[in-house]
Amino acid sequence: MTSRDPTCSARRGSGRLPVTWVPTAASRLYNNRTRPAAGRRHISTAANRSVSPKRLLSCQTSVPCPVSTIRPRVLGRDLSGDDGLQKTSSMIVLGEDELQQAEKALAPLSPAAVKVYGCLFSINRGKALNLEVVADSWPDFSVLVCKPKVQGTADREGDFNIYSIFSRDQASLKKLLSSPGLLRWDAFTLLAGVDINHLDAVTDLAAQHGVPARTQCVMHVLMLNSHDQLRVYQSVPEDRIRPLQAEHAALVNSTWKYGGDHNSYNSVLGYISNHPSLCVMDEGGGGPLSWVLVYHHLALGLLYTLPQHRRKGYAKTLVSRMAGRLLELGYPVYCFVEEGNSASYGLFTSLGFTVKESFRAVWLEINEK
Incomplete structure (x- = not known):
């Protein structure tokens, strides 16, 4: 049976009668069960648990850098450089300061970036606690992926394992999605908001992994930018x-x-x-x-x-x-x-x-x- 994303905002009717589910007292407490403790960082694969955090940002002025309570985490295979610094072949999970900077960077890039921008807006205001953002590099990123911190939570987002994607170019998207530990190619995943011009990067990777990939829907993005426009x-x-x-x-x-x-x-x-x-x-x-x-x-x-x-x-x-x-x-x-x-x-x-x-x-x- 074909699944459909619950976060596609406007669709034609499905033609089926909905089934009413009556909530229990226990179900109302799901947030307390599924949300990680404040400040805790979760790495989803066993291979990544031994990788220690590494600060990748540096200030370009004489003013000291503010220290985040949660710093960027480096995921993937570590490489040792001649300069003694830890480097990575794959991806970075953004910390608190970087999430704020990413929100500002994406603000003028709508409609291509609006879905990930919306995720960042919610995360930075404490409204989406089970989301984290992965970048291909920092601060000069080409791809940002907003993904669940903890998979399989008892909501529709966890049920559909939704990854929201912003990409500047197809090659960078393909490179990041190829990073070990970002996607589980043996599990159902819904990649949401992929630029239609970059779609081949994902379908090519799926073919390389021998897994099916199917376009669920193609969407217009309709935006309202000011009161004067309304x-x-x-x-x-x-x-x-x-x-x-x-x-x-x-x-x-x-x-x-x-x-x-x-x-x-x-x-x-x-x-x-x-x-x-x-x-x-x-x-x-x-x-x-x-x-x-x-x-x-x-x-x-x-x-x-x-x-x-x-x-x-x-x-x-x-x-x-x-x-x-x-x-x-x-x-x-x-x-x-x-x-x-x-x-x-x-x-x-x-x-x-x-x-x-x-x-x-x-x-x-x-x-x-």
Whole structure:
């Protein structure tokens, strides 16, 4: 059976009825079970556990470098240079200072970098604790990969083993993905946001390893950069537009096309707890009728209206209000829309979102789930 990424924000309907999963008290504590202790750094392969951290940054001025509480980790095969410094043939895991610098470096590189930028934005504000960022070099990187620190966590991100990718060129991407310990070629992995122009680097590597690789979807990236660009729309009284609450997670999970189990419930609860969300409430004092959330990589998503309340402008109102709110908070404002989804494409562009036609982001499955 073909799997689909739960973080693709806007797709055509799946045609299936969702299965409702009722959360238990124990499931609500998943974050405490799966998140590593503060300051702990996790190396995923046994071969890498003996590699000690090595500071790779140096200041170019007379001002002393600030010391991070978590420094870059070097992964891969160590090489001994004539200068006595430890070098590496592969990759670097960024520490706290470097994560901040990477966020600033990626900010002007949208749409190609927006997904990894969103991950960095969340990590640097303590909103995505099970993510780490790997660079091919530092500070002059060509590739950044945002990946799970701990694999197999009890949420959709862990279930799909999602790697978000930014690459400046195909050769650098292929070189980094070839590094021992970065990818498990014997396990299902979803590479998300790959530049369509660099896709051959990944498919060639998969063929070399003798594993299947399949394009799951090709996405437009629609972005809103300023309040001046936003076309404000509102069809609902102000008092009916409210943030979602934790108690609404089960409802959202039951209607999500990738929902219906405890892993997806945990993801929905994480989105509601850590990021902005909005819903239109029933005017009779009931529950939500329509809603929009934000993923951990900060794309708008899970936009949904109950069937009996459609064609009232609820979804358009929520996207307009959410976009304005995110701009106020300094968040990137964007979404992914699958090629061929004209309804979602039309909704977002009607509100002022724009697209760079020359860029497409690809979700690529490695192995079968």
